[in-house]
């Protein structure tokens with residue numbers, strides 16, 4: 001869950017893990033640790049047609065979540081973009 005707070009004209013991003021509730025480390029509008037931004041727009045063939053769901057997970061909750069998958073996530077290495 002992301003929210004912006006205002007302090008003396010400047011905006012600061014606050015991010016909370018929706019699973020464990022922990023506040024993630026941020027600096028201004030940057031997240032300073034691993035985070036999973038979840039976003040899904042449910043469509044016609046779902047039971048949630050028209051709903052948009054947003055959430056954020058800390059890296060540890062993400063690891064627990066994907067650890068419960070029967071088929072592991074595909075892991076690829078991206079070349080660092082400079």
Ligand SMILES: [Zn+2]
Pocket residue numbers: 017018019020021022057058059060061062
């Ligand atoms: Zn968490």
